[in-house]
Amino acid sequence: MLYDYLIVGHGLAGAILARTLEKLGNTVAVFDAEKPNSASNVAAGLINPVAGKRFAKTWQADNFIPAAEAFYRELEADLNTALFHQKPILKLFSSIEEQNNWMGKSAESHWNEYIEATYPELPPSEEVHQELGGLKITRGGFVELKKMLSLLREKLEAQNRLVSGTFDFGKLQLSKNGIVYENLEARRLIFCEGYQAVKNPYFSWLPFSLNKGEVLNISVKNLGAECIYNKGVYVVPLGEDSWKVGATYNWREPDERPTPEGKTELEGRLNNLLKLSFKVTEHTAGIRPAVRDRKPLIGLHPEIPVLGIFNGMGSKGVLMAPYLARQFAEALSGNGSIWPEVSISRYQKFYYEQALPL
Template sequence: MTDYDFLVVGHGIAGATLAYVLRERGHRVLVFDPGQANSASNVAAGLMNPVAGKRFALTWRAAELLPFAGAFYRELEQRYNQRFFHATPIFKLFGSVEEQNAVLARSADQPWDGFVAELTTTDPGLPGVHAPFGGAWLRGGGHVAVRELLAALAAEGTRDGWLRAEAFDWNKVETDVDGATYAGRVRARHVICCEGAAAVRNPHFSWLPLTPNQGEVLDVECAGLDEAQVLNRGAYVVPMGAGRFRVGATYRWPPFAEGITAVAREELAARLTVVTDLPFVVAGQRAGVRPAVRDRRPLLGPHPTVPSLSFCGGYGSKGVMLAPRLATLLADWLESGAEIWPDASLQRYNALRPVGVI
């Protein structure tokens, strides 16, 4: 039997960052992941947005999460000699005079913690961009090449033997006071579920209020559209280089369609035509399921009655921004019992666990 400190189940952005942090701290880590090309992390555009939504609200804990994430991804760039993180400004277009006035009125109270660099009420003249009402320039965010990042980590894991490309069967986990044994062949002090939306089928954590939703994105080619920033109005338009952009994303609640849909393609194409009058060609379309949570906060921490099991996930559409800081937060708890933020701890939902359920 092989001994490890930690078994990490899942190698999306949550599991990959946690496994990386634990390995960098000298722990013996084994990761199980079946390798799904359509996972939420592999489909995502990797947007890190400090101010989001129709209410133009500051993202949860943005002042701490964004700088931490940026430094983390730059560290990985140095390690793998590959570009992952693009610290690109975001231009959020106003859709009307009413929206323009509402944001300007809010700006008097400085509610955005310095992440709004400039507000403009006139068209900034960006090539190919239709912005007659102006918009807000956001700083401190950007986007991450998530698929490429996970591929680099997975290649290392396959080479060095800490990543196993296989599904994990939770029914083969046996726990005791000192840790857990998996399938009679692997022993670890702790097992961490980082399965994303698939955690709704986990026998130990299915009681958590995960509310998965499906999202689709388009990859388009649009010659002449400005690539110097991310555009955002009803959809994000993320520059991928060489005149290609990722446009997304849709939100669909269960029941989910199988794979990509014509409805989502039409919806996203229509949203793009609001941003630009330029012709474009759809070069690709992908769909994935996000691991959202009822209160839009992550779920982190130990199982309430099985101390050798923990959960890390529920990141929704903000996984790229959340994952690095929350990985270190959970690693601190695993090492020394350090406090997990109450608004991120799964303990806030312990009352939902049915009586008699493990």
């Protein structure tokens, strides 16, 4: 069978792009080597309109958040299961400096849709350290990524559209009209490999800046689960006294091995947030496919337009991927274009510099 698209990789980016292309009437097959400790399976799946310690509004939040909400709600309906949990985020101030930083920005009008309340101080709590106050962020939440990817993978398998295994570039045949890989034919091949893209002979020239993130699963009793907590770490409710805690950022060791140092760092930050005792039940790590300028990498190869890439979402893939997948899918069909900020054309000079003879 000739497919419109063959997608390599069924993490967050690949799964969302595959579904988006299908919804637009394309035929899609997926090639994937399932990895339980992939970044998509390890991540908490957070959606947060407020970025970092400087309280910046997340880039393109006004576009990304409605698209993400619509995508995950439709997916829940199609799969007949709960995946997307909208919860406020209680961001607790860690210092007077952080509190003052927010107060200086809180009057900006673009926060109206995303900040429900600012608390210069909060009453003593038996659960968390909240003496310096904080703010309640709306339109946040999390997606059960591991569950989502597992269900979508089962669906692909049932439809005989999933090839399990490691992609072998030596078996790839290219032509002006498409690609052939063993018994698979497609008009276009889109790579959604996450951090493995640094080994991709067609796209390794792109400036990935890989970093490892370590997370903990913990058990803690009597912690109110009405919100996601954030104070140096995020603490996400998973149900039945289970919580996910993260995450570290480590650019020095881009591997998937959890470390004692990462665990110690997370436990220390957690103790600055929680007053309750907790038990670590799991410690995992994944590699984020981040990019030098913190923007995704999307587009077609400069000289081989039957090959494309949809990657580089970093730690915000759950938020960004639904909107950008739709944008890319429409651009591929000739009905739109992708933003210059995410197009791989912004790094095209790296490709030609690499190709220059010595």
